[in-house]
Amino acid sequence: EIVMTQSPAxxxxxxxxxxxxxxxxxxxxxxxxAWYQQKPGQAPRLLIYGASTRAAGIPARFSGSGSGTEFxxxxxSLQSEDxxxxxxxxxxxxxxxxxxxxxx
Amino acid sequence: QVHLQESGPGLVRPSETLSLTCTVSGxxxxxxxxxxxRQPAGKGLEWIGRIHTTGATNYNPTLKNRVTMxxxxxxxxxxxxxxxxxxxxxxxxxxxxxLIPTRGAFDIxxxxxxxxxxx
Numbered sequence: 001e002i003v004m005t006q007s008p009a010x011x012x013x014x015x016x017x018x019x020x021x022x023x024x025x026x027x028x029x030x031x032x033x034a035w036y037q038q039k040p041g042q043a044p045r046l047l048i049y050g051a052s053t054r055a056a057g058i059p060a061r062f063s064g065s066g067s068g069t070e071f072x073x074x075x076x077s078l079q080s081e082d083x084x085x086x087x088x089x090x091x092x093x094x095x096x097x098x099x100x101x102x103x104x
Numbered sequence: 105q106v107h108l109q110e111s112g113p114g115l116v117r118p119s120e121t122l123s124l125t126c127t128v129s130g131x132x133x134x135x136x137x138x139x140x141x142r143q144p145a146g147k148g149l150e151w152i153g154r155i156h157t158t159g160a161t162n163y164n165p166t167l168k169n170r171v172t173m174x175x176x177x178x179x180x181x182x183x184x185x186x187x188x189x190x191x192x193x194x195x196x197x198x199x200x201x202x203l204i205p206t207r208g209a210f211d212i213x214x215x216x217x218x219x220x221x222x223x
Contacts, residue, residue, distance in 0.1 A: 034209040049209035091208030094151040
């Protein structure tokens with residue numbers, strides 16, 4: 001099983017600041033990686049797929065990078081609606097990371 | 105706009121079978137892979153399995169012996185059966201569509217349905 005490890009578990013940032021979230025795969029997954037945002041009581045929302053391609057309707061302040069085993073999600077200037085939990089997911093064999101909570 | 109809706113019992117007895125259906129509206133079920141994903145309260149996401157409109161399936165190895173998915177293109181829905189459930193299967197269950205051309209990025213999700221396993 002490919003294990004996805006996200007860091008940090010919690011990220012405390014202020015509105016307008018930059019947030020950088022990390023995701024590491026236990027073996028190479030090429031660019032078969034997606035990022036999701038989940039708010040309380042809601043289903044996850046796809047942000048990024050193919051490691052760096054924004055999904056439809058996702059603002060440009062969200063960007064993804066990386067390949068192989070190391071990946072990053074960057075939110076360039078946090079808005080109030082961006083405070084949520086973020087998950088990475090590899091779709092080589094479909095496992096999720098444990099999530100990073102972005103809090104004020 | 106494609107919409108997914110999960111349906112099924114909210115309470116299942118231990119050792120029995122959990123059965124859920126996901127109905128696809130606003131678009132065709134054809135030519136896509138479809139998945140179920142679950143999330144225990146306060147925890148992370150776990151992929152359960154996926155099914156194509158051809159009937160081809162892939163299941164999570166940790167659940168493989170207990171999971172069966174099926175699809176009915178005439179009714180625009182697909183289903184999950186999870187046998188021999190225990191309290192550990194208590195979770196919110198989501199259905200989701202796999203984004204083409206990826207193997208498993210989920211671009212459309214249902215709202216989720218809470219399933220509790222308890223006697």
